[in-house]
Amino acid sequence: MPMRKILSFSRLLITFLVLWLSASWFTPRIFAHTEALQTEPAAGAVLWLAPREVSVTFDQPILAGSNLRLFGEGFKEIWLAPYIDEQDPRRLHSILYPRITPGKYTLQWIIIAEDGHVLTGFTTFHVRLDDDWLIALAFCGLVALLLPAKQLWKKRTPWNQSPAEPTQS
Amino acid sequence: MIPTLFRFQPRILYFYVLLLVSLSACTPSTQAPLALQAVVPVSDLVVGKNRLPILLYDGETLLREVSAVQIQVVNLQVQSVQAVGSAVNAVNYSDYAVPYWRADVELPSVGYWGVQASVQLMDGRSASAEFVVEAKASVTMPTVGTVAIASDSPTADNPTDLARITSAYPPDPALYQISIRDALASGKPTVISFATPAYCQTSYCAPVVESLSAIAKAFANKVNVIHVEVYRDYAKQEKSAVMLEWGLSTEPWTFVVDGQGTVVESLQGPLSERELREILERLV
Structure with missing residues (x-):
């Protein structure tokens, strides 16, 4: 390929790249409505144990005054103290204390976006077991582990062994 | 010692089987539940009848295969939760870019109401969710039954002027032929929509202007259809004078006004061509 052709091709490529980069730099990539990107627990999640925290991450930073509300069945509202993450101003979260009981929950967000728009949305999740179940499971597991150990202890310790039957001659 | 501890023992196996059976008996059905997520893109609800648009998702995926949506308002201001009226069957508008459901709900008084x-x-799968909405005592924008504001909205008929007054690209000249003031004086029904096609990039608000264009074509000479741009200067976040005059701080908003100049529908959020057509067919 002649050198002149290669040079003109590279020039064309560079021009195209410069134009493309400047276009993508100057195009306004601003969204007038904020959308939820991720919720924790995830939408429709079925959790064995109650979560310690609920959170929603949006595609844009949100403003103070944004709120999270959590409802159990029959509109039983669970107390939340939502706050915007200092490290990530797109994330609104709250700890869950005390832990919630098994059942279906709706997590609702009412947020104020940077452009002042108010938007609400909700997601649902289920919790299967509560802390009492966790304790019961731990206890059962411990018993299951100790049972064979006890049998072993019975089998191996000489003072537990019954004396050998006297043989009749 | 260790191999003996973990040796197969029928009694332990029996114990674990019993534990698993009792656990599964206590858990809900094994069918995967619907990962219901929803967006309710309205913020200004008032006492009385309100249009509640709902967008449904299964996780992050838009839910299209929905056969029915029922909405029940409940009173949270009493000791035990009480249903207000009967459940409402929401209407599906799948002709919009993002299918949504419209429910007309009655909020009896100021305060928070459960939905x-x-x-x-x-x-065959189903899911339900509980959320709250707030009925405000008053809102800044015109509501159903009030008189529309006769604003001097900008008009244009050449590409240069159109580019100055709308962010729609390409703009539909049919939406900028008459000002709100002249439209209200014409005695014909009028549709006035406040939206920003260029800056509202989520799929549930930008296509409102497309619905307007389709309606302007279908109801030519019978209905005035007007689009008002939200921003005067987007970089400075300065809203247009007409937006401020109408008391709007959010968008998109669409108002349907009858021939006498009274607001008959105040629609916030997504608006499909079919929904708008159904409203106008009652007026013309």
Whole structure:
């Protein structure tokens, strides 16, 4: 390929790249409505144990005054103290204390976006077991582990062994 | 010692089987539940009848295979939760870019009201969710039954002027032929929509202007259709004078006004061509 052709091709490529980069730099990539990107627990999640925290991450930073509300069945509202993450101003979260009981929950967000728009949305999740179940499971597991150990202890310790039957001659 | 500890023992196996059976008996059905997520893109609800648009998702995926959505308003201001009126069947508008459901709910007084949404899918799965909405004592924008504001909204008929007054690209000249003031004086029904096609990039608000264009074509000479741009200067976040005059701080908003200049529908959020057509067919 002649050198002149290669040079003109590279020039064309560079021009195209410069134009493309400047276009993508100057195009306004601003969204007038904020959308939820991720919720924790995830939408429709079925959790064995109650979560310690609920959170929603949006595609844009949100403003103070944004709120999270959590409802159990029959509109039983669970107390939340939502706050915007200092490290990530797109994330609104709250700890869950005390832990919630098994059942279906709706997590609702009412947020104020940077452009002042108010938007609400909700997601649902289920919790299967509560802390009492966790304790019961731990206890059962411990018993299951100790049972064979006890049998072993019975089998191996000489003072537990019954004396050998006297043989009749 | 260790191999003996973990040796197969029928009694331990029996114990674990018993534990698993009792656990599964206590858990809900094994069918995967619907990962219901929803967006309710309205913020200004008032005492009385309100249009509640709902967008449904299964996780992050838009839910299209929905057979029915029922909405029930409940009173949270009493000791035990009470249903207000009967459940409402929401209407599906799948002709919009993002299919949505419209429910007309009655909020009896100022304050927070519970909303129970029951969703039935075509594959037989179902899900429900509870959320709250706030009925405000008053809002800044015109409501149903009030007189529309006769604003001097900008008009244009050549590409240069059109580019100055709308962010729609390409703009539909049919939406900028008459000002709100002249439209209200014409005695014909009028549709006035406040939206920003270029800056509202989510799929549930930008296509409102497309619905307007389709309606302007279908109801030519019978209905005035006007689009008002939200921003005067987007970089400075300065809203247009007409937006401020109408008391709007959010968008998109669409108002349907009858021939006498009274607001008959105040629609916030997504608006499909079919929904708008159904409203106008009652007026013309």
